[in-house]
Amino acid sequence: MDSTFVFAGFGGQGVILAGKLLAQAGTDHGLHVTWLPSYGPEMRGGTANCTVVLSDEPIGSPVVDNPGALVAMNLPSLDRFEKAVLAEGAVVINSSLISRKVEREDIRGLAVAMNDIAVSLGSPRAANMVALGAVVKATGVVPLDAVKGAVKKMLGHKAGAKLVEINERALDEGYNAV
Amino acid sequence: MAKIDKVLMSGNEAMAEAAICAGCRSYFGYPITPQNELLEYMSAHMPNAGGVFIQAESEIAAINMCYGAAAAGMRTMTSSSSPGISLKTEGISYIAGADLPCVVVNVVRGGPGLGNIAPAQGDYFQATKGGGHGDYHMIVLAPSTIPESVELVMLAFELADRYRGPVMVLADGMLGQMMEPVVLPESIDPATLPAKQWAITGARGREANLVTSFYLDPVELNEMDVRREERYREIEKNEVRYEEYKTEDAEVVVAAFGSMARISRTAVRMARSEGIKLGLLRPISVWPFPYEPLRALSRRVGTILTVEMNAGQMVEDVRLAVAERAETPFYGQLGGLVPSPNDILREVKRYAG
CATH class of the missing domain: 3.40.50.920 (Rossmann fold)
Structure with missing residues (x-):
C-alpha cells in the first residue's frame, strides 16, 4: 500500500528538505521510497514542492495524482493542491500564514501555526520541521524516532548537535500540535 | 520487512557512484541541468578513487577526452543532457568507428534546441538510430528506477568492453533528480579487469597498436565496417533486455x-x-x-x-x-x-x- 505525500510552500520554507527527511526516515525504516522534487528556475522565491511515496512494496510511479497527505506551508500551495488530495486524506495547514480552512468536507484539515511555533523555539527557520512532525503524526506511516534519526543522519555532520536539537524540538512540537 | 543497508541517493549521484564501482577511473564532463549532480559527484569522489576527473572546456572536448582514455585502455565515461549530447555525437561516431569502449549517460530534458530542463524522452531517435554520422549503433540501456540505473551503468561498462563500442545509458530529468534507496554494488578493482590487447599503452617490446576510424581505402573501410556489423548482429542476438x-x-x-x-x-x-x-x-x-x-x-x-x-x-x-x-x-x-x-x-x- 502506497502512502503519498506532497510538501508545498514557497522557495526557502524548506519543503524540499522536509520531504527528503521523510524519505530518509522511510528508507531507514525499511520501506520502499521515492522522493521527487519540482525543480527548475522558478523555485527561488516562487513555489516549490516535492512528492514522497512510502510503500511496503516496490513503487511504480513517483508522480502522484492524488496525495494522501498534503503539507501546505503557504496559501498558493493550499489553493493549488487541495482539490487533488485523496478523499479521507489529511491536509496540514500552516495557520501562521494561511487564514482559511480546507474547503472540502471529505478531507481532514489540521491547522498548525508552524511559523509561530518555530519562532517560539527561537528558530524561525524550523517551521518545516514543525510541519514534518505534524504530518508524521497525522499519517502514522513512520515513527517520529525514525524522522529524528534521519535529521541526525542528514544534518548532523553539517551543523552539529545544536541544530539537531532545535530540529528535534520542532518535530516534537509539530507532532504534539495535531 | 527486513532492514538492509540502503542509501538514499538521487539518480545522478547513483549513476556516478555505479560508474566508480564499475572500475571507471576517468570521467570527463561539462555542466548542464538536469545532470549536474552526476558531474559534481564525480568531482568529489573520482579523485578519492584514484581516478581522473576533468571538467572540460566543452562537451566536444569531454567526449574526445573519453576517446583518448578509451584508446589507452581505461574504463571511461562522460555524461550530459540532450543539447550537450548533440554536441558529443561527432565524438561518439569517432569512438564507434575506432571500436572503443566508452559509457555515455544522457539525462534527457525537454527539446528540441535549448528546450527546457524538465524530464523528456525526445532523444530516443538520436540514441537508437545513430545520432552521429556513418553506420554505427550504440547499445542503449533505459533504466526505470534508481536501483536499476546502478545495475545498468555497471552493465554498460561490461558491454562496452565486451563489444568494443560506446554504450549509452538513456535516463531523463526525473530519474536524475529523484531519490530512491539503493544497495550499492561491490566495487570492481580496475587492475583485475582483463587487459585490452588492442590498447595504446606504449609499444616497447611488441608491435604497435593502431586506433583509428580513418581508412582511405574503400576496401579496407568496408572490411572494418562489415566486421562491426557482424558484432551488431551478435549484440542483437545476445543483448535484448x-x-x-x-x-x-x-x-x-x-x-x-x-x-x-x-x-x-x-x-x-x-x-x-x-x-x-x-x-x-x-x-x-x-x-x-x-x-x-x-x-x-x-x-x-x-x-x-x-x-x-x-x-x-x-x-x-x-x-x-x-x-x-x-x-x-x-x-x-x-x-x-x-x-x-x-x-x-x-x-x-x-x-x-
Whole structure:
C-alpha cells in the first residue's frame, strides 16, 4: 500500500528538505521510497514542492495524482493542491500564514501555526520541521524516532548537535500540535 | 520487512557512484541541468578513487577526452543532457568507428534546441538510430528506477568492453533528480579487469597498436565496417533486455521505457483494480530493441499502446514489430510534461473493453 505525500510552500520554507527527511526516515525504516522534487528556475522565491511515496512494496510511479497527505506551508500551495488530495486524506495547514480552512468536507484539515511555533523555539527557520512532525503524526506511516534519526543522519555532520536539537524540538512540537 | 543497508541517493549521484564501482577511473564532463549532480559527484569522489576527473572546456572536448582514455585502455565515461549530447555525437561516431569502449549517460530534458530542463524522452531517435554520422549503433540501456540505473551503468561498462563500442545509458530529468534507496554494488578493482590487447599503452617490446576510424581505402573501410556489423548482429542476438508485467491475460498492453514505464506500472495496477486487463511491456535495452517479444504479444492482444514523453518515437519500433497484427496507438506529452498514472489510465480506457 502506497502512502503519498506532497510538501508545498514557497522557495526557502524548506519543503524540499522536509520531504527528503521523510524519505530518509522511510528508507531507514525499511520501506520502499521515492522522493521527487519540482525543480527548475522558478523555485527561488516562487513555489516549490516535492512528492514522497512510502510503500511496503516496490513503487511504480513517483508522480502522484492524488496525495494522501498534503503539507501546505503557504496559501498558493493550499489553493493549488487541495482539490487533488485523496478523499479521507489529511491536509496540514500552516495557520501562521494561511487564514482559511480546507474547503472540502471529505478531507481532514489540521491547522498548525508552524511559523509561530518555530519562532517560539527561537528558530524561525524550523517551521518545516514543525510541519514534518505534524504530518508524521497525522499519517502514522513512520515513527517520529525514525524522522529524528534521519535529521541526525542528514544534518548532523553539517551543523552539529545544536541544530539537531532545535530540529528535534520542532518535530516534537509539530507532532504534539495535531 | 527486513532492514538492509540502503542509501538514499538521487539518480545522478547513483549513476556516478555505479560508474566508480564499475572500475571507471576517468570521467570527463561539462555542466548542464538536469545532470549536474552526476558531474559534481564525480568531482568529489573520482579523485578519492584514484581516478581522473576533468571538467572540460566543452562537451566536444569531454567526449574526445573519453576517446583518448578509451584508446589507452581505461574504463571511461562522460555524461550530459540532450543539447550537450548533440554536441558529443561527432565524438561518439569517432569512438564507434575506432571500436572503443566508452559509457555515455544522457539525462534527457525537454527539446528540441535549448528546450527546457524538465524530464523528456525526445532523444530516443538520436540514441537508437545513430545520432552521429556513418553506420554505427550504440547499445542503449533505459533504466526505470534508481536501483536499476546502478545495475545498468555497471552493465554498460561490461558491454562496452565486451563489444568494443560506446554504450549509452538513456535516463531523463526525473530519474536524475529523484531519490530512491539503493544497495550499492561491490566495487570492481580496475587492475583485475582483463587487459585490452588492442590498447595504446606504449609499444616497447611488441608491435604497435593502431586506433583509428580513418581508412582511405574503400576496401579496407568496408572490411572494418562489415566486421562491426557482424558484432551488431551478435549484440542483437545476445543483448535484448525487456520486462513484462501482468501480460499473461492482458487485453491491452502499454509499451513504455524508462520513467514512463514505472509510471505506467502504477496505471496497470489501477486498471486491474477496475477490472481492466492491462499489462506492460518495458524495453530495457532500446537498442537492441525487443522486436520479438512484441511480435509474440501482438499475436494475442488487441491493442499495444505506446506511451512516451515525446511526439512518438519508440512507437515506430513497436509498429515495426507488431505490423498489422494489433492496434498500435500512441499517447505522449511534450515540452517536458510528464504523463501521470491517471493520464495513462484515461487513455487506456479508450481502447479497453
